[in-house]
Amino acid sequence: xxxxxxKPSRDICQRGTSLTIQCQVDSQVTMMFWYRQxxxxxxxxxxxxxxxxxxxxxxxxxxDKFPISRPNLTFSTLTVSNMxxxxxxxxxxxxxxxxxxxxxxxxxxxxxxx
Amino acid sequence: xxxxxxxxxxxxxxxxxxxxxxxxxTISGNEYVYWYRQIHSQGPQYIxxxxxxxxxxxxxxxxxxxxxxxxTLILPHATLRDTAVYYCIALRSFGNEKLTFGxxxxxxxxx
Numbered sequence: 683x684x685x686x687x688x689k690p691s692r693d694i695c696q697r698g699t700s701l702t703i704q705c706q707v708d709s710q711v712t713m714m715f716w717y718r719q720x721x722x723x724x725x726x727x728x729x730x731x732x733x734x735x736x737x738x739x740x741x742x743x744x745x746d747k748f749p750i751s752r753p754n755l756t757f758s759t760l761t762v763s764n765m766x767x768x769x770x771x772x773x774x775x776x777x778x779x780x781x782x783x784x785x786x787x788x789x790x791x792x793x794x795x796x
Numbered sequence: 797x798x799x800x801x802x803x804x805x806x807x808x809x810x811x812x813x814x815x816x817x818x819x820x821x822t823i824s825g826n827e828y829v830y831w832y833r834q835i836h837s838q839g840p841q842y843i844x845x846x847x848x849x850x851x852x853x854x855x856x857x858x859x860x861x862x863x864x865x866x867x868t869l870i871l872p873h874a875t876l877r878d879t880a881v882y883y884c885i886a887l888r889s890f891g892n893e894k895l896t897f898g899x900x901x902x903x904x905x906x907x
Binding site: 774776783 | 834837838839840841842845881883889890894895896897898899900
């Protein structure tokens, strides 16, 4: 199975600032995803990060608010821009390994915005 | 993707079998049934998946009805570490679709 690490594991940020979350995978993968999990809620897909092309955003999420980079097949970043308390959530990176027909999840980044 | 329906919560005594139901009455013939779980403060974890045959692995068994309109995830000997939210998801295939989570079933294992 793919091993996924995320940095930071948690952070407390001030309103109006931005935070970049890193996702590192121990093997090359084709597709990477970013999810958000608001307190007490299920996971919601933010976007699909594709290497060599722009990320594809789900309805309700825009690039200006959640810019994503995917410089290679093992790494991606998600930036939460101009944060407000409503952005307080757990942000999870996920990867899809077509060879194994599974989707793996990282441990998540717990973000609190004051 | 077909919509799935699960009970909001369930309790199970430690050491007993936990049976988690899932309804997917609109599932299409090429959609698999996937089960994931999320233990508190962790990322979701894959458990098992199947198309129409029953499946078993080291974690659980998956029983799919003959008409494929419902399924049951079975944890044969539940432990306290099995306390988690369990998600049942219908998906044709990775690569073309994205994993979409519903509200799941919150399973509590009682000592």
